[in-house]
Amino acid sequence: MNFQVWAYLKFIFSSNNQHGIHSPFVYHFITQCLYNNSINNPAKIKVLKAYRRDLLNNDTIINVTDFGAGSKVFKSNERRISAIAKNAGITLKNTILLYKICTYFKVSRVLEIGTSLGLSTSGLSISDSVSKVITLEGCPKTSGVAKQQLNKHQFNNVNLEVGEFNQIMPKVLKNNQFDLIYFDGNHTKSATIEYFNLCKSQIKNESIFIFDDIHWSSEMESAWQHIKNDKAVSVTVDTFKWGIVFFRSEQPKQHFKIRV
Ligand SMILES: C[S@@+](CC[C@H](N)C(=O)[O-])C[C@H]1O[C@@H](n2cnc3c(N)ncnc32)[C@H](O)[C@@H]1O
Numbered sequence: 001m002n003f004q005v006w007a008y009l010k011f012i013f014s015s016n017n018q019h020g021i022h023s024p025f026v027y028h029f030i031t032q033c034l035y036n037n038s039i040n041n042p043a044k045i046k047v048l049k050a051y052r053r054d055l056l057n058n059d060t061i062i063n064v065t066d067f068g069a070g071s072k073v074f075k076s077n078e079r080r081i082s083a084i085a086k087n088a089g090i091t092l093k094n095t096i097l098l099y100k101i102c103t104y105f106k107v108s109r110v111l112e113i114g115t116s117l118g119l120s121t122s123g124l125s126i127s128d129s130v131s132k133v134i135t136l137e138g139c140p141k142t143s144g145v146a147k148q149q150l151n152k153h154q155f156n157n158v159n160l161e162v163g164e165f166n167q168i169m170p171k172v173l174k175n176n177q178f179d180l181i182y183f184d185g186n187h188t189k190s191a192t193i194e195y196f197n198l199c200k201s202q203i204k205n206e207s208i209f210i211f212d213d214i215h216w217s218s219e220m221e222s223a224w225q226h227i228k229n230d231k232a233v234s235v236t237v238d239t240f241k242w243g244i245v246f247f248r249s250e251q252p253k254q255h256f257k258i259r260v
Contacts, residue, residue, distance in 0.1 A: 007215040011240045015020075015257035026235060026256055027249070033081055033104035034239075034260050040096065044126050048095050051082060051122045051153050055085035055145075058195055060209040062141040067164070067186060081117065089119035092185075094241060096209075097260065098123030101244075102130050102180065105208060112136065113169070113195060114212075115160060116186030118146035124182060125155050133158045134172055135187070165191075169198055177202060184212035189219035189226075203232065203247050214243040228255055 004011050018030040033039070058081040066077055080153055090098075096190050098120060102110070104131045115121055115137035125133040135158060136187040143162045149157050161168050183192065192211065199209065215225040228236050235246040238257045 003217060004215060007221065009239060011215065011238070011257060012259075014044060015238075015240070015259050017259055021256065023042060023235070023251065023254060023256075025246075026237065026254075029104070029237070030258055033100050034097065034258065036100070036104075039100055039103050044099065047153055048099065048122050048126060049092065050097070051149060052085065052089075052119060054149060054152070055089070055117050055119070056082050058082055058145075062145065064142055065139040067138050085117055085119060088116055089107070090123070095119060095123035098182070100124050101210070102127035102210070105180070105206075106130070107179045107208070109176065109178045109180075110134070111176070111181045111199070113165060113181070113183050115146050116142055116158075116184075118155075118158075119148065119247075120184060121150065121152070121158055121160075122155065125158050131157060132176075134161060134178075135159070136161050136163070136168055136172065138162070138164050140191060146223050159172065159257065169195065174201055175189075177204075179206065180208045180210070182210045182212070187216050187220055189214050189223040191227055192220065192223035196223075196230075200230070200232060205248055206257075207225060207247050209245040211243040212241065213246070214238065215240055224253060233250065 002076060016026055021027045026062040034082040060081050061078055064079050073087050102124060108129060108131045110124045110133040111122055111131060112124055112135040121135045140162060143160055147160055164220060183195055214220055232247055233245055233247050234251040234253050236255045239260045
């Protein structure tokens with residue numbers, strides 16, 4: 001059985017919905033945000049769908065620069081834009097979830113590590129509360145497509161920085177404060193922990209970190225375990241796809257697994 005199927009089965013048997021959640025903070029987060037579609041603005045969902053549709057209909061082939069843990073799907077660096085959007089990008093459901101999370105927590109400043117074609121960037125930047133998103137991408141060709149798309153759909157609050165994460169992250173973190181950081185770049189244990197430690201240097205009580213693909217490999221599960229154990233971390237919510245991290249000192253340390 002492949003790793004992710006096994007990890008998913010384990011998740012299904014150990015996860016929950018809102019029932020039996022005694023933490024008011026987490027209960028509200030689940031019921032008023034994760035499970036609540038009434039906070040969605042239909043006009044904004046239309047824009048998110050149009051952004052995605054453009055990419056899924058784009059058969060142009062680009063030559064991508066591969067970083068980090070590589071791909072479980074692509075064998076070559078010559079890739080169709082539609083295929084990247086389908087295989088490497090976030091789903092529509094999760095794009096909308098990012099939008100809901102930003103709206104619910106009234107997030108203003110966002111850092112995204114790993115833009116690709118900007119699908120998740122669209123979800124992170126569309127909420128009215130979000131004033132600025134800095135998104136980082138190393139591949140010049142992929143980021144070129146993302147830039148065009150973000151301009152076309154008027155995501156004027158997004159700054160896309162192109163470069164190797166190790167080179168650009170320290171400067172970005174030194175010059176900016178973020179309310180939410182979305183980690184979706186290099187899916188190796190060492191890089192995930194390295195970026196977590198770098199970003200942790202500027203957390204405040206309300207900061208939120210979201211790690212993508214925490215059950216993608218045993219390395220990523222081990223990185224997730226390391227993050228959960230960190231002293232600064234209080235509450236975590238594992239949705240299988242994401243590990244959501246809170247640093248609120250008033251909350252007892254507690255880890256939840258929630259089906260969304
Ligand atoms: C999984 S994709 C991001 C997907 C995107 N967040 C979405 O859901 O639409 C990860 C991206 O991170 C970039 N990346 C990975 N490691 C990197 C590194 N060390 N430096 C710069 N970019 C990197 C890759 O080029 C790739 O486009």
